Amino acid sequence: MAEILEVIMIVSFGASWPLNVIKSYKARTTRGKSLGFLCLIFFGYIAGILSKFLNETYMMSFASKWYVLFFYVLNLIMVGADLIIYARNYKLDKKNVREN
Numbered sequence: 001m002a003e004i005l006e007v008i009m010i011v012s013f014g015a016s017w018p019l020n021v022i023k024s025y026k027a028r029t030t031r032g033k034s035l036g037f038l039c040l041i042f043f044g045y046i047a048g049i050l051s052k053f054l055n056e057t058y059m060m061s062f063a064s065k066w067y068v069l070f071f072y073v074l075n076l077i078m079v080g081a082d083l084i085i086y087a088r089n090y091k092l093d094k095k096n097v098r099e100n
Helices: 002-014 017-027 035-054 056-060 062-099
Strands: none
Touching (some): 017 062, 035 056, 056 062
């Protein structure tokens, strides 16, 4: 039951990432974004993933509970994509400042 609740938490938290990535891509600017926040969330997901690998009880039942780790990795990928788009948008912001 604990794993199901954890999946509900991680899915609920991560449901907004795809929309956030699309919004960032379309915005073409870093205004309104926080690089520190994105990095903190990214490293938080890494810590969550590592905690699963270091949890012997979880790893012993991995074959039946793989889905918990799947959602951590999925969210990590989404935040990573947002970080990449942030870098692109940062370059676009610098280019726009030079042109104006």
